[in-house]
Amino acid sequence: MCVNTHNFRIALAGNPNTGKSTLFNALTGMNQHTGNWPGKTVEQASGYFSYERDTYEIIDLPGTYSLYSNSADEEVARDYIIFEKPDVTLVVVDATSLERNMNLALQVLEMTSSVIVCLNLIDEATKKGIKVDSGLLAKKLGVPVIKMSARNKVGLDQLLKKIQAMVHGNVSVHPYRVTYPPLIEKQIAELEADIKATVGNSYPSRWIALRLLDGDEALLHSLKERLAKKESVMV
Numbered sequence: 001m002c003v004n005t006h007n008f009r010i011a012l013a014g015n016p017n018t019g020k021s022t023l024f025n026a027l028t029g030m031n032q033h034t035g036n037w038p039g040k041t042v043e044q045a046s047g048y049f050s051y052e053r054d055t056y057e058i059i060d061l062p063g064t065y066s067l068y069s070n071s072a073d074e075e076v077a078r079d080y081i082i083f084e085k086p087d088v089t090l091v092v093v094d095a096t097s098l099e100r101n102m103n104l105a106l107q108v109l110e111m112t113s114s115v116i117v118c119l120n121l122i123d124e125a126t127k128k129g130i131k132v133d134s135g136l137l138a139k140k141l142g143v144p145v146i147k148m149s150a151r152n153k154v155g156l157d158q159l160l161k162k163i164q165a166m167v168h169g170n171v172s173v174h175p176y177r178v179t180y181p182p183l184i185e186k187q188i189a190e191l192e193a194d195i196k197a198t199v200g201n202s203y204p205s206r207w208i209a210l211r212l213l214d215g216d217e218a219l220l221h222s223l224k225e226r227l228a229k230k231e232s233v234m235v
């Protein structure tokens with residue numbers, strides 16, 4: 001029998017307390033281990049699951065409110081998405097406080113297009129009389145949105161199907177990108193050209209330009225380290 005096994009990587013991002021680890025546990029069961037991120041006192045949990053003919057590694061990123069360089073947690077989550085380039089990033093959002101959660105979701109959409117939004121705690125939202133039009137949200141964000149209750153294992157199958165479709169290139173996405181005031185857009189365009197010339201197309205140049213305009217020294221440092229490593233491998 002010929003089994004066509006792929007290995008895909010999935011990252012779980014989101015604000016603290018949105019149910020990332022609950023979803024991680026629901027997907028991986030006992031197939032998981034925890035440790036520390038190299039050089040950081042931030043816990044790292046990774047695990048495995050399979051769905052139909054594919055196997056996936058899933059990383060439970062630390063919960064954060066943004067992905068700048070404000071803390072080790074933020075750096076770990078950000079570096080993973082930018083430098084390790086997971087095949088899919090699941091952004092777990094709390095359906096009971098969507099507005100607050102959108103900040104991180106929009107930041108992730110600036111970094112990668114391979115995003116699925118997990119609209120979690122939908123049971124709590126329903127209890128509170130909050131209705132979310134997930135179809136409209138998906139249209140606005142330009143990526144799939146799946147209603148879920150990770151604790152009750154609701155929505156898992158739809159999520160798995162969507163992950164499978166995305167890793168096989170069967171989902172078309174048009175991620176919402178924030179438009180900044182004209183002066184900033186002009187500076188982004190100027191910087192982006194230089195960034196592309198330096199790092200090629202392997203990193204999201206628009207997002208890097210934004211971070212540099214914001215004076216994000218820690219990102220610059222990580223980027224330099226990565227480029228130096230790449231060069232030493234090529235020599």
Ligand SMILES: Nc1nc2c(ncn2[C@@H]2O[C@H](COP(=O)(O)OP(=O)(O)OP(=O)(O)O)[C@@H](O)[C@H]2O)c(=O)[nH]1
Pocket residue numbers: 014015016017018019020021022023062063064120121122123124148149150151152
């Ligand atoms: N009602 C309800 N509770 C949930 C659901 N998913 C998770 N929870 C609960 O929400 C709380 C937080 O869940 P976690 O999975 O620890 O959240 P997290 O995102 O990993 O949190 P951090 O690691 O701190 O970022 C726990 O008490 C879960 O049982 C859900 O779908 N519905």
Ligand SMILES: [Mg+2]
Pocket residue numbers: 020021022060063
């Ligand atoms: Mg957690």
